[in-house]
Amino acid sequence: MRLANVYRGSGVESFHTGSIAVVDSAGRLLACAGDPALLTCIRSAAKPFQAIPLLEYGGAQEFDMTPEEIALTCASHGGEPFHVATAGAMLRKGEFDESDLLCGAHVPYDEKAAADLRASGESPSPLHNNCSGKHAGMLLATEVMDVSSSRYIDPEHPLQLLMRSTVAEFSGVAAEEIPVAIDGCGVPAFFLTLYRAALAYARLMASAEGESTPGSLERYLESASFVIDSMTTFPQYVAGAWSMTTPLMQSLDGELLAKEGAEGFYAMALSPALSRALTERLHVTDDAAVAVALKMHDGTMERARNPVILRTLEALGVDVAGHPALEPYRTQRVRNVAGTVVGEVRAEFELEML
């Protein structure tokens, strides 16, 4: 389905298609656009679930982990100095160092951090990798699980198998039925339908709310709560200045969990309280949490995905216009070679409310 139009002047020059699923924690498909059954790779949106095994094995207590460190474990961060320092501190808690990270190195996503690094004459290290917090968390998880930390990224490593089964539990799919590929940082990447991805996020939020919330997974109440509280309290650790995710979570002030995945994927979970406040739009009549999974079919990220994310929230009844920090992301300007604005990318679609 066409979700975003690319205008040059007043004419539509091209467009981006995508699909969206809005699902509550009881498994009800509430709204959609395009194909909610689209099978896609959730990429880094798996990170909140990949943090769960570390917490379930007592890693937070064993390593006296802070909420900021848990948020970084779930992050696609910009490689800003506080991200790098926090990832390094996490490694030291398990007597690891950056040479143990198998994520590879890339230039920080954050423009200032990248410029500062270039100016210093230093090369990027694995700590600058947007996934370094996740990898540091994985290394710590191997310690509390008492399994080998070498080749911790291999799909058959016990930690990776546990992560796959955790994603399976939240999404309600048998682990062996989740297609697995290799992510940009070397760890397994999971394929889910948009419906299942949204359900997983809704159930994560529901589990954090407590056992009386429809769809909550009783055994994960504590770890889900730790993940969500950490991410929503410290959204600057989940992404940083490079991404809309941080101002989005800041603007919704603890009522929204948001996480990007590469190639145009995005997931969000609304708190049950916000879901109920939106009841006239969503028709949620119990305390279920509501979540969204969306995929831009061509993998576009900032260009069209951000406007589509905000339009989706708006279509669900969320006040997006009232937050100045989100204004720059509502449309994406198209510039010519001289830098003059000659058009814009606008999200223009309606959700089908079911």
Next chain:
Amino acid sequence: MIVEKKHLDNFTILYVEGLIKLGESAEFFSSALENVLKNESTNVIVDFTKIDYIDSTGIGELVGYLGKFSNQNRKLILVNPSERIQKLLKLAKLDTVFKIYGTEDEAVAAEAPSSSRA
């Protein structure tokens, strides 16, 4: 949860106290609103000053009854709701629909028909 009720001019004022959450307290809150909806014809002021906590069930009841009172051309007015309630109403764009005041006196003064203020 405790609910006390008072009538003043064209208003029924509900003073709620304690917790409103899934279970008995939310049902009690809901039945108090339902009772005013069905058995009276006044506008309603709900005073949240002594509410310590309201969960998503309570918020759902509140939003649900906003629609029911509006359908009868009656107002559901909130006094001193918590910051979280105000934030949620704003996020859901209901802050322009719900009238919110800091005190009961402010609510009555602002919402009373002009004839009764004179």
